[in-house]
Amino acid sequence: MTASDPETGPEGDESGGRPFQRVETALRLRLADGTYRKGDMLPSQRTLARDLRVSRDTVQNVLKALAEEGWITSRQGSGSRVLKVPSAATPQGRPQLYNFMHDAFWQAEVSLDVSALTGESFVGLFDLQVGRVEAEEITPRRVRVRMMLPSEDTDLLYPRAWDPKDGRVHRRWRNRARMNVADMNDFCERLKAKGVDAGLEVHRVPWTPQFKLYIVNDAHALVGFYSPVRGPIRLEDGMSIVDAVDVKGVGATLHHHPRPQEENARQGSYFADCRDWFDSNWDRLVKQPKSGRNEAG
Secondary structure, rough: OOOOOOOOOOOOOOOOOOHHHHHHHHHHHHHOOOOOOOOOEEOOOOHHHHHHHHOHHHHHHHHHOOOOOHOOEOOEEEEEEOOOOOOOOOOOOOOOHHHHHHHHOOEEEEEEEEEOOOOOOHHHHHHHHHHHHHOOOOOOEEEEEEEEEOOOOOOOOEEOOOOOOHHHHHHHHHHHHHHHHHHHHHHHHHHHHHHEEEEEEEEEOOOOOEEEEEEEEOOOOEEEEEOEEEEEEEEOOEEEEEEEEEEEOOOOOOOEOOOOOHHHHHHHOOHHHHHHHHHHHHHHHOOOOOOOOHOOO
16 A cells, blocks of 8 residues: 555445455555556456455445546446556566465465565455365365564554654554454455365564565565655545555565575575564564454454
8 A cells, every 4th residue: 555545434334344445455456466457458347346256336436446546547338447557566577475375375285474564465365365265276275374463552653644643544554454354364264164274373563564574385485665655644534644654565566585495505595584583573572462363353
């Protein structure tokens, strides 16, 4: 997300609740990762509604929001065409989290370690993998997820209002992080319903992340640095904080660091540093350790 991205509305309202957020995240990710390129026609509203398991009204509301921001143009009877994509999107050879998660879920055992500000990019992509399991495209036996997010009482550097007395942006971040954890719990329950041994752990830590880190199947580390952006942030009630600081999240550039094949090459490798950083913080610097379901409350 950037500072100019719209905030979703009250939970349960299809014009801005959880279904809206899920569809918005999915389409923003597809614009960012090159699935939809400039000039492409988007799938029909009916197709998007079926693929994302929401109503056509929800799809229409998301497309309207994207059109208002200038990402797409929509005409009745003619569909929606992409006008632009995020400027950092899809340079040649750029690693994409979607590709690594897609490949990981072909394995019988899936492990995903995440350190992020809200985990929004990850949650949207995890949902897509759950859909693949439900469609019986893939049949993983075991899925384990560990998410490390800032504690709710951390005085975040971002997102925040420029006015230190204005706590509304912090509450927006808190609600979004809670919703993402709640969604992850729901996704794990859906996996369990398909016979997958699925587990989620969430730890809260007392700092503002400077980067997002994904470790996929203990074989690939993906690192993306947060870039602060000053500008307006829209709240759940539709009000805007004119002067605020947010960061680029969805669509941010990721750097890939594979685990070296040779044991003697692993020591001192960037992958090993990422692995050690995550494990040490997970084990020693937890402020609010919680396991999934309690976190959402």
